Amino acid sequence: MTADVWLPLPPEEIPGLPDAFAYRFWDGGPDYPADPADCAYYVVPYMKGVDIAVRPLAAMTGVRVVQTLSAGIDQMEPGLGALAPGVLLCNARGVHEASTAELTLALILASLRGIPSFVAGQDKEEWRSGFYPALADKSVLIVGYGSIGAAIEDRLAPFECARVARVARSWRATARGPVHPLTELPELLPQADVVILSTPLTEQTKGLAGAAFLSRMKDGALLVNVARGPVVDTEALLAELESGRLRAALDVTDPEPLPAGHPLWHAPHVLISPHVGGSTSAFMPRAKRLVVRQLTRFAAGEPLDNVVLTTS
Template sequence: MVPGIGNYGRRVGVIGASRIGRRVLELLRPFDLSPALTDPYVDEATAAALGAPLLPLDDLLRTCDIVTIHAPETPETHHLVGRRELALMPDGAVLINTARGALVDHDALVAELRTGRLAAILDVTDPEPLPGDSPLYDLPNAFVTPHLAGSQGNELARLGQTVAEEAERLLAGGELAYAVDLAALDRTA
C-alpha cells in the first residue's frame, strides 16, 4: 500500500450549497467518499437531504482531505479562506476553487503552498487572469486552469440549447428549470 494515493474513504468538504455545490454533492454519491457541507443558509435537514452533515467552516476545514468552494462572492465571503483557515487544513489536503477568486486570499495561499503542506486546484483567481509573474504558475502543488471550459467549442451549442428550452418553457407557461430567485440573488453562486 502506498500512503496518500487514492480517494477511498476521503472526506470531501463542500463550501456552499449553491446550484453547483449541490450538483457536486450529487456527483460524489456513487463513490466511497464522505462528504460534508458548510453553508450559513442551509439547515441540518437540508444538508442531510443533500447527503452531507452540516458543519461549521472551521470544522469542515479541519476534517476534510479535499475542500471544494462553491459559494458566492459577497462582502462576507471575501477572503473566506485565508491564512487562518488554510492553517486548519490537514497536511496533504487539497483546496479546489471553481467559484470566485476573491473567496481565497491568494497571498496566504501562496505562502501555504510554498510549504508543500497543501495543494490547490484553481479554476478562478484574483485577479483574473493572473499576472504572468504569479508564483501560482510555478508552484508544483498549484494547478491553475481557465474558468471558461463551459463556454468553449461545442459547449456553446449546449448553452444555446438550454436558453432555447428555457424560453420554450416560459412561453408555454411551464415551470422554469433555471429560475432566478431574486430574494436570494445577492447570495447565489
C-alpha cells in the first residue's frame, strides 16, 4: 500500500515529486484530506500557527517524518509528545536564509539612516536633512550563528563594518573568525553598536535579551530581532526605548501579532515589521526544492537533511 504524504501545497504545483507516494493536500483547513494514520511524511502548513501545525499529530500514528517549512521548530514542540518514538523532525534550513538576511540589513539600514523619519516627513512635506549614523565603521554582534546568522554576515561584508563578532551555544572556529559561546555575551555586548538576534527560540534563549542583557548594551546601540519575539523581554526593552538609551528594529514581537494599543507600537526609536523575514518571493521556490529533495531521499531510503531531533 502506498504511503501518504501530506503537503501544504497542491502536489501539481511542486514539479519533481517522486512517484512513490500518494500526495494529500492539506493547508490547515478544518477537514483532513485522508486518514492521518496513513500519513508517513507530514509537511507542516506554513505560518498557520501552533494549533494548526500540531492538530493532526496525535492521529498520525504511522508518521515517520515531520517537516517544517520554517527555520525554527518551536511551533511543533507542544505536539511532539503525541508522536511515537523514532519520528524525525526536520526544519527548513536553506529556505529562509536569503530573505531573512535581506530583511535584517534593510532593518539596520532603515533604522540607522532614519528612513522612518523621512517617510513621516514626506507625509508632512518636511525636508528632514542632517547627519545620520552609517553602518560603515560600526561594530556588529550576531547572536545566533547558524545558517541565517552566517547569511547575515555574508551581506554585512560590503558595508565596511569595523568588526563583526559571532555568538552561538558553544565555541567554534569559522573561516571568518571565532564563534564565541553564549557565556561570553556580557563581555561582547558593551562593544557592539548593532546587536542582531538570529537565534532559535529554546528554553536557553527565551528571555535572553532581558534587563541584564540590554543594560550591557552601549548607549545608542541598535537591537535587531529577526529570531522570535520571546527571545526579548518586551517590558525590559520598552524601558530602554522609553529612556532613549537604546534603539530597536523588530521583525518579531512578544506578543505577536502585536495587538492594537500595545505600547511598543508608539515607543520611541523603534521600527517594527510584521514577521516577514521569510515570507518573500524567495520562499516558495526554495521550499519546493527542499520538499522534493527530502522526499526523493525518503523514497530512496537515504538519510534526510535538516534533522533537528528524533522523538523518543
